[in-house]
Amino acid sequence: xxxxxxxxxxxxxxxxxxxxxxxxxxxxxxxxxxxxxxxxxxxxxxxxxxxxxxxxxxxxxxxxxxxxxxxxxxxxxxxxxxxxxxxxxxxxxxxxxxxxxxxxxxxxxx
Numbered sequence: 001x002x003x004x005x006x007x008x009x010x011x012x013x014x015x016x017x018x019x020x021x022x023x024x025x026x027x028x029x030x031x032x033x034x035x036x037x038x039x040x041x042x043x044x045x046x047x048x049x050x051x052x053x054x055x056x057x058x059x060x061x062x063x064x065x066x067x068x069x070x071x072x073x074x075x076x077x078x079x080x081x082x083x084x085x086x087x088x089x090x091x092x093x094x095x096x097x098x099x100x101x102x103x104x105x106x107x108x109x110x
Contacts, residue, residue, distance in 0.1 A: 013045055013053040015096060018081060018089040021063060027076035028054060054079055062088050 020031045020038075028050055035043050045053075057063040062085035070076040081089070 012096075013049055014057060015089070015092045016043065016045065017050070017053050017057060017079075018062065018085055018092065021079055021081040022086065022089055025078045025080040027068075027070055027078050029070075029076075031079070057085065060084075060088075 016035055017031060020026060020034045023034070026034065028047070031054075032045055032047075032050055035045055054063065054065075058065060058079075062082055063079045064082055065077050065079050067075060068078045
């Protein structure tokens with residue numbers, strides 16, 4: 001498994017976290033595991049980048065948080081997508097899809 005270059009993730013962590021939370025409320029470690037599993041280990045988000053993104057998303061009111069118990073019965077902060085977060089995910093998904101399609105067109109051989 002090739003590690004994800006930091007420059008590739010710059011600017012993408014927010015949308016990846018929003019997408020993870022579209023499924024269900026999760027704590028930080030579960031978000032990290034979900035992203036790695038969903039991308040077959042290609043996308044990894046380290047603790048600092050993940051928690052900075054979660055705090056940024058909370059400041060923008062795209063996620064809320066509450067305390068709960070993790071799978072191993074430890075206290076954990078769970079993050080939940082707000083309706084504004086769902087709207088932002090739709091907007092950013094459309095932008096990223098358009099961007100990725102354009103990049104694939106350029107990369108395709110003639």
